[in-house]
Amino acid sequence: MxxxxxxxxxxxxxxxxxxxxxxxxxxxxxxxxxxxxxxxxxxxxxxxxxxxxxxxxxxxxxxxxxxxxGHAHPHVVDAVSRQLATLNTHTRYLHDAIVDYSRRLLATMPAPVDQVMYACTGSEANDLALRVAAMHTGATGVVITADAYHGNTAAVTAISPSLGGATSLGPHVRTVAPPARGAGRFADEVADAIDDLQAAGHGLSCLIVDTIFSSDGVYPDPAVLAPAVAAVHAHGGVFIADEVQPGFARTGESMWGFDRHAVVPDLVTMGKPMGNGMPVAAMAARSEVLAAFATGVPYFNTFAGNPVSMAAAAAVLDVIDSExxxxxxxxxxxxxxxxxxxxxxxxxxxxxxxxxxxxxxxxxxxxxxxxxxxxxxxxxxxxxxxxxxxxxxxxxxxxxxxxxxxxxxxxxxxxxxxxxxxxxxxx
Missing domain, CATH: 3.90.1150.10 (Aspartate Aminotransferase, domain 1)
Incomplete structure (x- = not known):
């Protein structure tokens, strides 16, 4: 093995x-x-x-x-239990909870990030983000860090070198070293990776990073991302902030890891901590970046955004605020x-x-x-x-x-x- x-x-x-x-x-x-x-x-x-x-x-x-x-937090347990005893179904029926929660979630983000789509896991959210980025840019090339982990669907396994084993990076993927050597070096490596993708005919779709660089070894320097994101935008690419690890107040300095870096992402993905153990995940987006996908692909995920998961997610926001x-x-x-x-x-x-x-x-x-x-x-x-x-x-x-x-x-x-x-x- x-x-x-x-x-x-x-x-x-x-x-x-x-x-x-x-x-x-x-x-x-x-x-x-x-x-x-x-x-x-x-x-x-x-x-x-x-x-x-x-x-x-x-x-x-x-x-x-x-x-x-916290494990078995009583407010989350109560919210999930009450909703489960009332109604749980999918998002092709109207229910208030998904709209109420979406407004609360988006209110924690920069104004340009104004729409949200739901999934069940961070892997699914990152898979969705790759699809959105590709349709927006018309390109497939992806830049990641050398020991990144972004999930376990076929698409995100191809951008998760830390999985190792029999998995392999896709031909449309380029890696850069984690930002241990300063912002300038990181941005230069991202720019070199973009040039290589364009020379190979893949073009640049996106840079996706976990904004605490957790699987790479935890690199919190808040100066490293802005120059790299500027290089991505200069070449028509999209920046995806994977917030599964640093999101939901984890870093203490901000609600989201990307806030520490003073950058505004085009797409934001989130998962694990969102429902305190309930399977709920999401991708938030600038509406103009989402438009090509949203108008061209009918999206449906049976369990994503269901009333019970929305109750759990809302309860998590309650606890983060109240405590x-x-x-x-x-x-x-x-x-x-x-x-x-x-x-x-x-x-x-x-x-x-x-x-x-x-x-x-x-x-x-x-x-x-x-x-x-x-x-x-x-x-x-x-x-x-x-x-x-x-x-x-x-x-x-x-x-x-x-x-x-x-x-x-x-x-x-x-x-x-x-x-x-x-x-x-x-x-």
Whole structure:
């Protein structure tokens, strides 16, 4: 089986002593699925930032942006339950909720982004965005970062090099290095990729990036995107901001990752945190960019925008506002970043600590200062045994990915840092 950087850097590798549930899962689901950790966790319940296994053991969730406003948040649970008991159907019937929610969602974005279409997953939203961009530009060429992940449909697998394995980039795709070397270098590489696409006859359809560059290793510098987006627009292309990772107040500085970069996207995609675990995703757009697709292709997605999913999504916005979770992400995230930098300064095996709000990456290095994939995996699994859950990212699988629910508190920070310090002391 081929190695997938994003799937296998922290995956269960199996063995003869597999638990019955693992063996049953493998039998009925097949080998494509992955589990986290050398010793997978059997979860049965969640509450806020905490997860509980089948034995009742409590874990600190420092990884989950799906249940972004906290596991089993009562306001979301109530909203979904009430709507499910009332009506759930598709969007070819009228219902108020999709219009009400769309207005609220678009009000969080720059005025030029004025229309929205719905899907069930971030993969579907990115697939839709590629179609919209291609019809608007009349071109197919796509520029991405070298370890991007944008989903798992056929179209977005072709722009997701971090999937690895038997997948391969499409001939219409060009990669650029993540923005670790400054805004000018990133923009230059994007411009070179555009030239290459045009020379090959593909033209430029779009640049699509996750605006915290999460799968590339977490690169939060807010100066890097604007020059690259300017180059894309100068060549008639579209900029797609993939907000599945940094969106919905995750960075603390803004509701959306692209806001930190002071750019206005042509298309915005979102998914995981949108419904706090319910399957709902969306693509927001400038209406003039959407026009060719919207007038030429009848779009329908059976479950997208259904009343129950809209109830969940609206409840998430309620909680972000009422519990001031963007402010919490900024305050707790800053404190966590400062504490991790303090710990890293005293440890030769810990490198740069990067991030914004409650999205952080910590480099793990060899004694010679090189990326250390094995040590990062050891840290993740040792922390799992100490009931703290996180994962890894980056080209070399050596960046610890810390991305807890937005309700992560200062008490949770203390728990995390206490265990982190204890484990890194043994590195």
């Amino acid at each position: 081929g190695f997938s950087n994003i799937m296998d850097s922290n995956s269960y590798s199996g063995g003869s002593a597999a638990e019955p549930l693992i063996a049953a899962r493998q039998q009925v689901l097949g080998p494509a699925y992955r589990l986290f950790y050398d010793r997978p966790v059997h979860l049965v319940r969640g509450e806020g930032c905490y997860l509980f296994d089948a034995d009742g053991t409590r874990y600190l969730d420092a990884y989950n942006n799906v249940a972004s406003v 001031r979770l963007q402010t919490n992400a900024a305050n707790v995230g800053t404190a966590l970043r400062e504490e991790l930098r303090r710990l890293a300064a005293d440890h030769a095996r810990l490198g740069e600590v990067r991030g914004a709000g409650l999205y952080l990456g910590v480099e793990v290095l060899t004694g010679a200062g090189e990326p250390d994939r094995a040590a990062a995996r050891w840290l993740v699994n040792t922390l799992r045994e100490r009931r703290v859950l996180l994962s890894v990212c980056g080209h070399d699988g050596n960046v610890l990915k810390i991305r807890p629910p937005l309700v992560f508190s200062m008490a949770d920070l203390d728990w995390f840092c206490s265990e982190f310090a204890a484990v890194t002391a043994d590195l």
